[in-house]
Amino acid sequence: MLLEVxxxxxxxxxxxxIRDITFGVEEGTVTTLIGANGAGKTTTLxxxxxLRKVRAGKVIFDGTDIxxxxxEKRVKMxxxxxxxGRGVFPxxxxxxxxxxxxxxxxxxxxxxxDLDRVMALFPRLNERISQVAGTMSGGEQQMLAIGxxxxxxxxxxxxxxxxxxxxxxxIQQIFAIxxxxxxxxxxxxxxxxxxxxxxxxxxxxxxxxxxELVRSGTGxxxxxxDSVRAAYLGGDL
Amino acid sequence: MKERPLxxxxxxxxxxxxxxxTAGGLVFGAIYALIALxxxxxxxxxxxxxxxxxxxFMYGTFAVAWTFVFLHGTGRVNQSLGEALPVLLAALVxxxxxxxxxxxxxxxxxxxxxxxxGAPKLIALISAIGASFALAEAMGLxxxxxxxxxxxxxxKNYVVPGxxxxxxxxPVSIQPKGLFDIGGYxxxxxxxxxxxxxLAMMVALDQFVRRTRFGRAIRATAQDPESAALMGVNSxxxxxxxxxxxxxxxxxxxxxxxxxxxxxxxNAGFILGVKAFTAAVMGGIGNLRGALLGGLVLGxxxxxxxxxxxxxxxxxxxxxxxxxxxxxxxxxxxxxxxxKARA
Numbered sequence: 001m002l003l004e005v006x007x008x009x010x011x012x013x014x015x016x017x018i019r020d021i022t023f024g025v026e027e028g029t030v031t032t033l034i035g036a037n038g039a040g041k042t043t044t045l046x047x048x049x050x051l052r053k054v055r056a057g058k059v060i061f062d063g064t065d066i067x068x069x070x071x072e073k074r075v076k077m078x079x080x081x082x083x084x085g086r087g088v089f090p091x092x093x094x095x096x097x098x099x100x101x102x103x104x105x106x107x108x109x110x111x112x113x114d115l116d117r118v119m120a121l122f123p124r125l126n127e128r129i130s131q132v133a134g135t136m137s138g139g140e141q142q143m144l145a146i147g148x149x150x151x152x153x154x155x156x157x158x159x160x161x162x163x164x165x166x167x168x169x170x171i172q173q174i175f176a177i178x179x180x181x182x183x184x185x186x187x188x189x190x191x192x193x194x195x196x197x198x199x200x201x202x203x204x205x206x207x208x209x210x211x212e213l214v215r216s217g218t219g220x221x222x223x224x225x226d227s228v229r230a231a232y233l234g235g236d237l
Numbered sequence: 238m239k240e241r242p243l244x245x246x247x248x249x250x251x252x253x254x255x256x257x258x259t260a261g262g263l264v265f266g267a268i269y270a271l272i273a274l275x276x277x278x279x280x281x282x283x284x285x286x287x288x289x290x291x292x293x294f295m296y297g298t299f300a301v302a303w304t305f306v307f308l309h310g311t312g313r314v315n316q317s318l319g320e321a322l323p324v325l326l327a328a329l330v331x332x333x334x335x336x337x338x339x340x341x342x343x344x345x346x347x348x349x350x351x352x353x354x355g356a357p358k359l360i361a362l363i364s365a366i367g368a369s370f371a372l373a374e375a376m377g378l379x380x381x382x383x384x385x386x387x388x389x390x391x392x393k394n395y396v397v398p399g400x401x402x403x404x405x406x407x408p409v410s411i412q413p414k415g416l417f418d419i420g421g422y423x424x425x426x427x428x429x430x431x432x433x434x435x436l437a438m439m440v441a442l443d444q445f446v447r448r449t450r451f452g453r454a455i456r457a458t459a460q461d462p463e464s465a466a467l468m469g470v471n472s473x474x475x476x477x478x479x480x481x482x483x484x485x486x487x488x489x490x491x492x493x494x495x496x497x498x499x500x501x502x503x504n505a506g507f508i509l510g511v512k513a514f515t516a517a518v519m520g521g522i523g524n525l526r527g528a529l530l531g532g533l534v535l536g537x538x539x540x541x542x543x544x545x546x547x548x549x550x551x552x553x554x555x556x557x558x559x560x561x562x563x564x565x566x567x568x569x570x571x572x573x574x575x576x577k578a579r580a
Binding site (some may be wrong): 049050051070071072074075080081083087088089090091096099100101103104148152 | 450453454456457460461463464465466467468469470471
């Protein structure tokens with residue numbers, strides 16, 4: 001396992017946001033966490049990146065316990081994230097945002113190569129390289145957020161609701177790119193409310209409900225599971 | 238008090254008068270702007286008004302005076318700018334170090350513990366006000382400190398001639414030399430140095446924030462702290478860096494102020510701090526170029542105001558102007574926020 005989460009508990013004040021969550025992310029796969037709003041998906045990802053304090057449990061990345069590691073060191077180890085709501089730096093250009101993605105890296109040649117890779121994945125960003133990110137459309141900002149996360153040259157990239165607020169056609173495009181990123185060798189942990197798309201893309205899938213992991217299986221298994229279909233797929237797929 | 242009619246003629250009566258008040262205002266405005274940077278940078282990153290920044294500046298002015306005392310003694314002398322220059326440069330370094338040290342100390346003791354605990358911004362503001370008074374009063378009691386640490390009498394007379402709360406003059410009085418006239422105003426070498434030094438520092442800072450890796454980290458943190466952390470930016474370091482930069486700029490402002498004014502006291506930071514904060518808000522708090530513009534506008538407008546209403550009205554004009562500008566443009570002349578302004 002590249003990433004292991006063991007018995008993770010995180011609180012917001014006195015409220016338990018996630019309770020005793022255990023799952024793993026196999027290297028080279030796409031793993032997805034699906035669930036309703038407020039189920040704890042985003043909290044899980046923030047905790048994996050080191051932005052939330054852990055009350056109990058462990059996070060292990062490539063055999064190293066990173067539970068108490070700073071966000072900075074996690075990025076250096078190869079764990080980066082495209083956050084919920086994109087979180088692009090609105091006053092910076094596309095190029096500056098991408099440079100921020102590689103903030104912890106000093107290898108100029110590697111950064112240049114990764115910039116080329118991101119440009120190839122998202123030709124749109126290439127066209128808009130000098131545009132200020134805050135003035136771009138939601139879809140473009142989403143591409144930028146993913147591209148920025150890739151600039152860290154992650155071994156596993158965490159994607160928090162990349163389809164949020166996007167038109168269906170753009171959603172298709174984003175998921176195609178996620179697949180491509182994975183095929184290029186980057187492990188993906190994907191959090192989604194759009195369960196249909198996420199399950200289709202995922203090798204492994206987990207369902208979160210009010211802070212607890214209630215079901216796990218392959219993407220196909222969960223897509224075929226009656227209760228998952230009823231709760232998250234609106235009946236028919 | 239004698240009635241004084243509004244004297245628009247003093248300002249607008251001749252082009253010469255107008256230019257002379259404008260030029261004089263620009264020089265002070267440049268100093269306001271340098272101090273304003275400290276308020277605006279910290280606000281941009283923390284959304285916190287570092288009320289104690291005025292004291293960061295005030296300690297810088299004492300660092301300048303003491304540097305002169307230690308290198309010249311307390312005997313009062315007049316010097317031209319050229320003669321004073323070597324010591325002035327030493328004083329600049331000392332003031333920047335002292336001001337930066339005070340700024341970093343403030344961050345460490347008055348803010349970081351509160352921020353770590355997630356205290357509301359209002360609490361941090363109260364802490365800032367407290368720190369401001371504590372620092373100012375401590376400077377006013379420096380004679381006691383001098384006794385406690387057993388400073389020998391000779392040295393003590395240097396640090397505290399007369400009473401600690403009196404005006405403390407730089408022993409070397411820098412005599413400005415008129416270079417050329419703008420209207421009736423003789424532009425001096427001191428004026429030009431103040432203006433250009435302030436502008437140069439601001440351009441340098443602007444470029445630092447826009448072009449360098451650390452500058453980008455500051456802007457990223459100002460625009461989206463959580464995203465910045467996800468990129469591996471250490472927010473504590475960024476906060477320290479902003480306080481450090483604010484302190485360095487305040488130290489430079491203190492040196493220019495001492496060149497121009499030549500004396501200070503423990504409450505010298507207060508009114509200058511309020512003016513600089515006004516300049517920052519006027520220009521758009523969190524916006525570096527706004528601080529420059531706000532400082533210059535404030536300096537010029539209050540000088541114009543003092544021509545028309547009389548010099549005792551200077552501060553009234555400055556703050557009425559602030560209210561008027563905010564009524565029309567609530568986010569300041571150039572708008573808010575570090576880096577949200579176009580790159």
